[in-house]
Amino acid sequence: MVDVVDEATEQLVVRLQTLYRARRARREAVKLANSAYLKCWDAVSGLAYYCNLRTGLSSWKKPLLLAARDSVEPSVDTNIDVKAPVEAPVESDSDPILQLSLKERQQRREESLVFKKKCEDEKRELVLRHRRKIARAMRRFEKNLLDEKSKNRQERQAKLKNDNQQLLQDLYEGKKKESVQTIREAAMRGNLDRVETLLDIGFSADAESAMGLIPLLAACQSGHLEVVRRLLSGGARVNHAHVKTGRTALMEAASRAKPPVLKELLRYGAQIHVEDEQGETVFDCMKDAANREIIERACQVWSSENAALFPTEFRQERCDQLEAAIGNEHFDMANGVSRDVNGKSLATLDVSVEQGENLPYRDPRIGDLIDPYVRVFLRSASALESTELFKSEMRLADRNPVWELCCRIPAVPSVQKELGIQVVDAKREDIAGEVTISLRSLLDQKDHKKWHVMPPTLRQQILEKKTREKPARIRVCARLTHTKSIVLTRELQQLMKTREVLVKKRRDIIQNALDIRLQQLP
Numbered sequence: 001m002v003d004v005v006d007e008a009t010e011q012l013v014v015r016l017q018t019l020y021r022a023r024r025a026r027r028e029a030v031k032l033a034n035s036a037y038l039k040c041w042d043a044v045s046g047l048a049y050y051c052n053l054r055t056g057l058s059s060w061k062k063p064l065l066l067a068a069r070d071s072v073e074p075s076v077d078t079n080i081d082v083k084a085p086v087e088a089p090v091e092s093d094s095d096p097i098l099q100l101s102l103k104e105r106q107q108r109r110e111e112s113l114v115f116k117k118k119c120e121d122e123k124r125e126l127v128l129r130h131r132r133k134i135a136r137a138m139r140r141f142e143k144n145l146l147d148e149k150s151k152n153r154q155e156r157q158a159k160l161k162n163d164n165q166q167l168l169q170d171l172y173e174g175k176k177k178e179s180v181q182t183i184r185e186a187a188m189r190g191n192l193d194r195v196e197t198l199l200d201i202g203f204s205a206d207a208e209s210a211m212g213l214i215p216l217l218a219a220c221q222s223g224h225l226e227v228v229r230r231l232l233s234g235g236a237r238v239n240h241a242h243v244k245t246g247r248t249a250l251m252e253a254a255s256r257a258k259p260p261v262l263k264e265l266l267r268y269g270a271q272i273h274v275e276d277e278q279g280e281t282v283f284d285c286m287k288d289a290a291n292r293e294i295i296e297r298a299c300q301v302w303s304s305e306n307a308a309l310f311p312t313e314f315r316q317e318r319c320d321q322l323e324a325a326i327g328n329e330h331f332d333m334a335n336g337v338s339r340d341v342n343g344k345s346l347a348t349l350d351v352s353v354e355q356g357e358n359l360p361y362r363d364p365r366i367g368d369l370i371d372p373y374v375r376v377f378l379r380s381a382s383a384l385e386s387t388e389l390f391k392s393e394m395r396l397a398d399r400n401p402v403w404e405l406c407c408r409i410p411a412v413p414s415v416q417k418e419l420g421i422q423v424v425d426a427k428r429e430d431i432a433g434e435v436t437i438s439l440r441s442l443l444d445q446k447d448h449k450k451w452h453v454m455p456p457t458l459r460q461q462i463l464e465k466k467t468r469e470k471p472a473r474i475r476v477c478a479r480l481t482h483t484k485s486i487v488l489t490r491e492l493q494q495l496m497k498t499r500e501v502l503v504k505k506r507r508d509i510i511q512n513a514l515d516i517r518l519q520q521l522p
Helices: 001-036 063-068 104-127 130-172 183-189 192-202 215-222 225-233 249-256 261-266 290-296 314-329 459-464 484-520
Strands: 037-041 048-052 329-331 337-339 348-357 372-380 401-410 417-425 430-438 446-454 473-481
Touching: 001 037, 037 104, 063 417, 183 192, 183 225, 192 225, 215 225, 215 249, 225 261, 225 314, 249 261, 249 290, 249 314, 261 372, 329 430, 348 372, 348 417, 372 401, 430 446
Parallel strands: none
Antiparallel strands: 037 048, 329 337, 348 401, 348 473, 372 417, 417 430, 446 473
16 A cells, blocks of 8 residues: 555656646746747737737737746646645746736837837838839739729620620521420421421521531431421421531431431432532442332332322423323324324424525626525425425625524424425525425434535526536524424433433442552552
């Protein structure tokens, strides 16, 4: 028991010595702080601040070294036995400021006021010495501040104006509508009701996005047939090309297995031979056999099998004429022409009289020139009766006139007829020369353009004692068409041949380019 008390007493002694040494060290630090810092009072606010006598800096906050002046609560050691008769040390020291007399405190206050006045005087002298620099710096600072504020204000106003204009433009063109599905999104998702609503209120069927997408392209990419029909009936351009890729709606539909959409586009006159930015056509985009068959049928001549693919106006007119002509006409073997159900001939004769050369004189003895004009008519080979006459304009005193007379003789009754062309002197109404062309010698739908020699008349033979060095001749172009159906069929066949030649030429160019690139590969 004695050992335990001795051990507790020893710990208490050690504790007391530690506290004493800590108190002493703290008092020394406070003395050092008091020698470096001076506590002053502000005459205006009456608050105290601390000034470092060595550096001249001042602070409203209390330095950490002066915190030792505050009252410190004694710590309790938990290792000491509670029953031990230990008395807490009594705090006998107080704040040194409180121990000063009234005279000393008044003296310190006066010193702080003198020090503060000295600092203000030095600051005022420094400002007076550098007042020009300070004024320039202040003006520069204010100018930069005002310029920056003005620039920021202008940028905000310009940005706000552009945003408002762009928003109004997007709303006007149907490109943007807050919390509402656009016509392109509706077409892509197959929302037919939404598309009809937007078209009814005035939205354009060709409303283009910033990336160049239009509703018809979006509908063809997704394969929505009803939406495609509604857009086409609403005025959408079927041959509209993408602004960047150059692809059309027909290319988008052909690249996907959507034959009904492809047929609908062809019914509205989609162009087949159109190239995109890569030089590809719809033939390069097709991946489905059914789509390829539809496109090939659309490129053929009109027939009852592919009639559904030719509903456009310029094609439909040709096809209707061809169908009506084939259904109504019949061939007259005796006369060599086709006739309709009423017996009227369908053959036509196109005649063009271009010019004449070396026409005879009215009186070769005095060199009197004639005033020639041309008249064209159709007559029978066995009789002198003729059809309606076609006359050209008169040329005054001209041996080499240019008439350029073009006329058409409809309802040619028979190929047994002859085409008569006469050159007449307008002054005396005498025939200066005549050419006769048999219709049997004219091939169907072929331009027969050549020079025809006009033999001299009996009067000319009497007046002209010598033979002509250069015969009188006339340039005539004649074209006989037996029936309208042949014209339409041949025109369509000619267009088909032209298309086949162009397609073959294009394929050869692509193949040559591929061969060259393959040869250049290492």
